[in-house]
Amino acid sequence: MPNESYVVGVDVGGTKVAAGLVNAGGEIIKHARTPMVATGSAASGLAAVNAAIQQVLEGTSDRKITAIGICSPGPLDPKTGVVINPPNLPCWRNFPLADEVQALHKVPVKVDNDANAAALAEVKWGAGRGYKNVFYGTVGTGIGTGIIFDGRIYHGRTGAAAEGGHMGIDIHGPRCGCGKKGCVEVLASGPGIARRARQKLASNSNSKVFELAQGNPQHVTSEMVAQAYAVGDPLAREVIEETLDVLAYWLGNIVDLVEPDVIVMGGGVSTMLSPFLEDIRKRWNGMVVNPWPQQIPVVLARYGEDAGVAGAAALCPTN
Amino acid sequence: MPNESYVVGVDVGGTKVAAGLVNAGGEIIKHARTPMVATGSAASGLAAVNAAIQQVLEGTSDRKITAIGICSPGPLDPKTGVVINPPNLPCWRNFPLADEVQALHKVPVKVDNDANAAALAEVKWGAGRGYKNVFYGTVGTGIGTGIIFDGRIYHGRTGAAAEGGHMGIDIHGPRCGCGKKGCVEVLASGPGIARRARQKLASNSNSKVFELAQGNPQHVTSEMVAQAYAVGDPLAREVIEETLDVLAYWLGNIVDLVEPDVIVMGGGVSTMLSPFLEDIRKRWNGMVVNPWPQQIPVVLARYGEDAGVAGAAALCPTN
Numbered sequence: 001m002p003n004e005s006y007v008v009g010v011d012v013g014g015t016k017v018a019a020g021l022v023n024a025g026g027e028i029i030k031h032a033r034t035p036m037v038a039t040g041s042a043a044s045g046l047a048a049v050n051a052a053i054q055q056v057l058e059g060t061s062d063r064k065i066t067a068i069g070i071c072s073p074g075p076l077d078p079k080t081g082v083v084i085n086p087p088n089l090p091c092w093r094n095f096p097l098a099d100e101v102q103a104l105h106k107v108p109v110k111v112d113n114d115a116n117a118a119a120l121a122e123v124k125w126g127a128g129r130g131y132k133n134v135f136y137g138t139v140g141t142g143i144g145t146g147i148i149f150d151g152r153i154y155h156g157r158t159g160a161a162a163e164g165g166h167m168g169i170d171i172h173g174p175r176c177g178c179g180k181k182g183c184v185e186v187l188a189s190g191p192g193i194a195r196r197a198r199q200k201l202a203s204n205s206n207s208k209v210f211e212l213a214q215g216n217p218q219h220v221t222s223e224m225v226a227q228a229y230a231v232g233d234p235l236a237r238e239v240i241e242e243t244l245d246v247l248a249y250w251l252g253n254i255v256d257l258v259e260p261d262v263i264v265m266g267g268g269v270s271t272m273l274s275p276f277l278e279d280i281r282k283r284w285n286g287m288v289v290n291p292w293p294q295q296i297p298v299v300l301a302r303y304g305e306d307a308g309v310a311g312a313a314a315l316c317p318t319n
Numbered sequence: 320m321p322n323e324s325y326v327v328g329v330d331v332g333g334t335k336v337a338a339g340l341v342n343a344g345g346e347i348i349k350h351a352r353t354p355m356v357a358t359g360s361a362a363s364g365l366a367a368v369n370a371a372i373q374q375v376l377e378g379t380s381d382r383k384i385t386a387i388g389i390c391s392p393g394p395l396d397p398k399t400g401v402v403i404n405p406p407n408l409p410c411w412r413n414f415p416l417a418d419e420v421q422a423l424h425k426v427p428v429k430v431d432n433d434a435n436a437a438a439l440a441e442v443k444w445g446a447g448r449g450y451k452n453v454f455y456g457t458v459g460t461g462i463g464t465g466i467i468f469d470g471r472i473y474h475g476r477t478g479a480a481a482e483g484g485h486m487g488i489d490i491h492g493p494r495c496g497c498g499k500k501g502c503v504e505v506l507a508s509g510p511g512i513a514r515r516a517r518q519k520l521a522s523n524s525n526s527k528v529f530e531l532a533q534g535n536p537q538h539v540t541s542e543m544v545a546q547a548y549a550v551g552d553p554l555a556r557e558v559i560e561e562t563l564d565v566l567a568y569w570l571g572n573i574v575d576l577v578e579p580d581v582i583v584m585g586g587g588v589s590t591m592l593s594p595f596l597e598d599i600r601k602r603w604n605g606m607v608v609n610p611w612p613q614q615i616p617v618v619l620a621r622y623g624e625d626a627g628v629a630g631a632a633a634l635c636p637t638n
Contacts (some may be wrong), residue, residue, distance in 0.1 A: 085610075163609065249490050291394045
């Protein structure tokens with residue numbers, strides 16, 4: 001298909017850069033990955049990004065590349081493509097990432113944060129397709145969210161909106177890495193699930209989770225909780241039930257405030273909990289004031305590991 | 320000013336209808352009020368609304384009325400002006416309020432819920448003027464909220480969005496009248512403030528609040544807490560500090576999710592707390608992940624008691 005056009009999606013993280021060649025249907029037809037040089041100069045960070053783009057472009061010379069989209073940790077300005085001061089990317093301080101990449105590759109470049117971009121990919125090509133207003137949550141090591149209104153990313157005043165993973169839902173709860181008490185992230189992310197399991201193990205070591213962690217509660221992961229749940233372990237069941245209640249309470253808040261057309265859930269924990277995602281709506285009984293919450297589907301995202309690359313690509317116009 | 324044009328704003332409640340003649344600057348130049356007949360037939364409910372409108376129109380025949388705006392309790396459909404099934408207005412079930420009033424008065428009629436409408440009045444004529452994205456909260460007997468994006472009310476999927484007063488922030492907290500645990504409404508509304516004061520009085524009757532309630536904790540109101548605070552009562556101080564922390568935690572969530580340009584606070588409790596509204600932003604330290612929360616003003620609303628009438632008027636085009 002030498003005449004088909006493509007965009008390059010680039011997902012910049014603190015330790016690696018992933019990139020992909022993405023077609024108009026949102027399929028990632030080629031993948032690349034390079035280490036990120038996050039602590040060096042701005043130029044060495046840019047070089048790492050560029051290396052990933054070059055890998056994708058190699059041997060694709062007969063394909064038309066129309067644009068490059070990039071996800072980066074924030075704060076950043078999605079209007080100008082300037083990366084402001086991400087804690088995990090010390091190399092970039094007020095760095096004009098979009099302009100720099102555009103100068104190198106002579107195509108339009110868009111920059112946004114990963115959860116916003118992933119939300120857009122779901123609307124364009126994934127589980128949010130056909131909906132105007134979409135709430136996207138990715139639950140994994142952390143919890144990120146993106147909001148799509150009328151088919152476009154909702155940015156707020158500066159581009160820092162849609163940080164729904166740090167919505168506080170337990171004002172007296174444990175403190176999150178962000179400094180706030182009782183964010184949904186500290187309660188229901190992978191590490192949050194593991195922490196709650198560990199707490200329960202302190203008073204009950206007679207659990208499959210304890211066995212899977214080889215007797216060391218510090219080794220407990222959310223995956224072990226899921227494995228133990230699968231074989232009927234009561235402690236694991238308690239932890240999973242709590243997790244679903246926390247997610248339902250949080251998403252109930254989203255329903256009442258945002259009333260989206262659909263809720264799309266991505267990330268490793270969502271995948272692990274995918275058999276129960278539909279059931280979250282049952283838990284909304286007595287948790288939402290919206291009169292028709294059952295009309296809002298809660299569905300698994302199309303994109304998993306590739307959400308960042310697909311999201312970055314979704315930032316660009318495709319045809 | 321016989322040639323100036325006006326709109327009529329109508330605020331329908333469970334027990335009364337307030338109406339006003341509103342000019343292009345958002346001033347309410349004439350007020351009216353009738354009892355609401357909420358439990359009778361649909362027609363008697365309509366007649367009560369119409370009586371209030373007639374009162375406003377009396378003697379204003381030389382003034383041009385261009386439209387009528389109405390706030391009603393929801394659920395309602397702001398697109399069609401149909402009131403669906405408000406719990407406190409049993410008279411109206413799928414009642415085409417906009418069409419009925421339009422048929423009587425031959426001018427365009429708009430219907431929306433009170434907090435949405437009040438938010439719009441603040442953007443058009445009040446403390447939100449000059450801002451595009453505004454979060455409005457009214458804290459009184461309950462907590463209502465409205466969200467303005469790009470100068471327009473954000474309605475969500477069906478018009479039931481922006482119920483921020485029922486955002487749950489204390490998953491293990493006291494149950495709200497809505498059925499949910501730990502809504503900001505159950506914690507920080509007037510009755511929520513009184514309830515927390517009562518709880519503290521149980522273990523400490525040596526407080527000015529106790530005296531103001533004439534020794535009966537059941538008589539405690541949020542106003543008594545404010546009065547006791549004003550004379551340095553330690554228990555009242557504790558209750559007010561808690562209230563501000565709750566409001567800061569809640570508004571911190573709003574900053575992180577919505578990142579509005581400004582937060583406008585209305586209602587009796589906000590007025591009572593107005594000396595501290597600015598300080599809410601100081602409490603955001605360690606409560607928000609947004610990098611620039613201090614750039615978001617927290618200000619008192621222009622409209623108090625009249626927020627519903629002004630809001631209803633704001634639903635209509637004025638010039």
